[in-house]
Amino acid sequence: MDLAIKDVQRHLGKFIATIVGVGLLFAIVLIMNGIYAGNVADGVWLIENTDTDLWVVERDRGGPFNEPSRLPEDAWKSVAATPGVSQASPFITYGVQREIRGKEQQYTIIGYDVFGGLGGPGRIVAGRSIERAHYEMVVDEKLGVALGGRVHLGWHDYTVVGLTKGAVDSGGNPLVYLALADAQEVLYQQDNRALEAARATSLKRIEAVGNTPEQARRLLPLVSANSDTINAVLVRLRPGTDPTQVAQHIQNWLYFNVYTTAQQYDLVVAGKLKKMTAILGLFRILLIAVSIIIIALLIYVLTMEKIKAIATLKLMGATNWVIVRLILEQSLVLTVAAFGFAYVLVELTYEHFPRTLVLLPSETLITFAVIFVGGLVASLLGIVQALRTPPSLALGG
């Protein structure tokens, strides 16, 4: 006879309420797992989907994702001439917050060489890739703009010619692909007043070092900010080439920093996502601990409620295993049912979350194992109390 199940049936309402409560806590743990995996997936999406072997960035910089990196646009030509390099392309990326169709939106602009260069959108789910030098864009469907729609950026309107799915930056914001020149224009655009102010400041600076106004006007183009800059050069190597050797060559001769795709991946995971990993890990531990304490207390209360029945069972000659099983099974039923509830809830709702949730089966399995062990631990308090109960407690009124 399964005493635990019989007792659960008697306290069904209390059990269901606890399963729902604890299940919601477990659901938060699973969501945090999903947020973490989603963050990693988002954070490295661009790296994994760029189909490049090396990332060349400004000297002593961890760019282009972890910190700003600025390279002259023609740096790609020097990189392309490096032995072992099959193809090199300029690449630009920056996050913006602009109004699109009356709504402020955050997204990341990717500028690339649209005529066969690296760094373009990988898989387009609708429409086509950018085929003209200007005023076309490919956006992720998360941006909410339909194919053929027009988006005003800077001084121009851009037509959406292609849509991607799941193309996001490390913050989960959609990617917007533009031709390199368009991306540079949007990035460095200034209105006339800002340009005038910058020009006046530069002229004053040149005059301050002993130049006449005429000389200053002539020297101005040489010191003006150059908008023909990029953030990185993407490199594809010839088959059989050792990436470390090529990276070393570029570092030594061109004075740039070079990362392999694997290094770039590590850089993002160990840098940008490290703190989030720690915070999410801490929250997961706290939530699991709280859940286990709740289960332990409920099991303890249920044990105390039936302490006289336990004493009677002992008096009737029940073995310790019968008593232990009664409590242990209830704890595990509660834990497993709460986890099942959490799992179903998250499976049904995760697609509607504003952040990308990635539910990895391995992560879910590990969480279940931890929670299952927690359920075992939670029953200890009740088990100790039950085993300490003397059978003589059954006697008397």
Add this chain to the structure above:
Amino acid sequence: MSVLSVRGLSKVFGSGELEVTALNNVNLDVQAGELVALIGPSGSGKTTLLLCISLILDPTAGVIEINGKDIYRDGRINIDVRRFRRENVGFIFQAHNLIPFLSALDNVALAMQLNGVGKRESRKRARELLDYLEISHRADYMPANLSGGEQQRVAIGRALANEPPLIFADEPTASLDTGRGMKVMELLKRVAREKKSAIIAVTHDVRMIAGFDTLYHMDDGRLSRTDAEAAAALGAPH
């Protein structure tokens, strides 16, 4: 041969100045089918005697034999205690102590299943027992939905489940009104006669004394035989 034979049983709690002798050289013989009452004031040692005979408490000294088999001798327990209780002792309590989350039928069947009887067989025999105790119409009721008398019948069924030679009853009628108490006493008598179980009941219930075959009076840990008249003369035991 006696079902139960107790010789020189003593139980001492504490030591030195705090020493309390709860049982003092108790001798007791109970035959199969005998209905025995232990009466006496509160704290006289009645429940301690039941606890010691059922080996819930370890006696300090003496000998306990069940059906001629030595189960306890001078500080040494010679059997597996829980198995001994499953096979040889049934308990009936003042508060019935049915397992609250089991039906009447399951309460009786559980006692058998703890003793190794299969699920189907135990349920069949439990139903027969409830039928014998005229409570089978309530077999599927939960204890909370049974009256006090009905609960006590189920408790008697549970005590009888493994056909033990000994049944210990702790105040079996104390929580029942006179009518129901009388019915329970009649039932215990019938069980003792027909099932050949010896029943030893601790009771304060002077209304029921006449129903017992043998009366023992306990005072300050000493046990002495008495009769209904003397018991009445002692006044209602407290």
